[in-house]
Amino acid sequence: MTKTVLITGASTGIGRSTALLFAKKGWTVIATMRSPEKADWITKNIHPLQLDVTDLESIQTAIAQSFSKFGTIDVLVNNAGYALMGAFENCSPEQIRKQFDTNVFGLMEVTRAVLPHFRERRSGVIINIASIGGKMAFPIYSLYHATKWAVEGFSDGLQYELEPFNIRVKLIEPGPIKTDFYDRSPDIAKSDITAYDEFVDRILPKMSRAGEQGAPPEDVAATIYKAAIDSSSRLRYPSDRLARIFLTLRKVLPDSAFSTIIRSTMVR
Numbered sequence: 001m002t003k004t005v006l007i008t009g010a011s012t013g014i015g016r017s018t019a020l021l022f023a024k025k026g027w028t029v030i031a032t033m034r035s036p037e038k039a040d041w042i043t044k045n046i047h048p049l050q051l052d053v054t055d056l057e058s059i060q061t062a063i064a065q066s067f068s069k070f071g072t073i074d075v076l077v078n079n080a081g082y083a084l085m086g087a088f089e090n091c092s093p094e095q096i097r098k099q100f101d102t103n104v105f106g107l108m109e110v111t112r113a114v115l116p117h118f119r120e121r122r123s124g125v126i127i128n129i130a131s132i133g134g135k136m137a138f139p140i141y142s143l144y145h146a147t148k149w150a151v152e153g154f155s156d157g158l159q160y161e162l163e164p165f166n167i168r169v170k171l172i173e174p175g176p177i178k179t180d181f182y183d184r185s186p187d188i189a190k191s192d193i194t195a196y197d198e199f200v201d202r203i204l205p206k207m208s209r210a211g212e213q214g215a216p217p218e219d220v221a222a223t224i225y226k227a228a229i230d231s232s233s234r235l236r237y238p239s240d241r242l243a244r245i246f247l248t249l250r251k252v253l254p255d256s257a258f259s260t261i262i263r264s265t266m267v268r
């Protein structure tokens with residue numbers, strides 16, 4: 001029987017590549033996004049649907065429409081997200097709330113909306129797109145890291161309570177990926193405080209360069225597909241070469257040695 005995947009933030013980047021890959025594999029793809037009317041790349045098996053993860057009503061409507069149209073969802077990919085970049089003191093409380101509303105509370109609410117169906121069917125896979133930035137931190141991304149660390153902790157804990165219902169939780173951990181993440185999508189903090197300007201101006205180009213040299217989103221899509229069909233209880237899936245290198249270094253090095261690498265490569 002054809003399987004169905006619902007993806008959030010499918011308009012560009014990792015979400016779009018994932019939609020195209022699952023469709024190619026013969027899945028029914030519910031590609032949710034904030035502005036489905038702009039999606040001009042849709043192929044066979046892909047069904048665009050409006051869903052803003054910060055809007056509870058839009059989540060509930062999209063999930064209800066998905067079940068009534070397709071009968072079931074087998075896999076949920078919580079992909080929607082962006083980075084709030086800059087010094088913490090320059091971020092407004094509204095910017096910080098929006099960052100958590102999107103990357104953390106949005107992901108939780110979409111998960112909450114599918115769980116009754118997954119529990120009833122006693123099957124389902126929830127794939128959360130975290131980041132290597134949920135295990136380590138880089139300068140000018142403190143708020144983004146806070147959200148991805150939250151996604152890591154949430155998913156790690158959630159897996160145990162969902163196991164009895166045969167619902168698997170998966171975490172995808174990408175390194176730098178060449179998408180809109182570094183140019184179109186970020187929310188860049190600005191305020192009257194100028195004390196951090198020199199620091200931020202020094203780091204920003206380095207982060208953009210990391211993105212330009214990043215792995216293609218297709219690498220992450222392939223990892224998401226692997227996680228979707230993996231019936232084991234494995235939780236974490238690094239998605240690309242740099243992610244594997246960074247995660248290994250973070251695991252084996254003491255905090256002080258890892259921070260020294262970050263200081264010497266990114267701060268100075």
Ligand SMILES: NC(=O)c1ccc[n+]([C@@H]2O[C@H](COP(=O)([O-])OP(=O)(O)OC[C@H]3O[C@@H](n4cnc5c(N)ncnc54)[C@H](OP(=O)(O)O)[C@@H]3O)[C@@H](O)[C@H]2O)c1
Pocket residue numbers: 008009010011012013014015033034035051052053054079080081082083102106129130131132173174175176177178179180181182185211214217
């Ligand atoms: N690129 C990287 O280096 C990297 C590394 C690790 C993890 N990630 C994670 O991968 C995920 C996808 O990012 P990407 O690299 O593919 O960047 P991207 O091309 O900027 O895609 C982000 C997607 O999230 C959507 N989005 C943002 N806010 C939303 C909301 N409120 N409701 C619904 N959709 C929303 C965007 O929609 P619009 O088109 O409407 O803006 C877009 O489709 C994110 O969770 C990101 O944190 C990325």
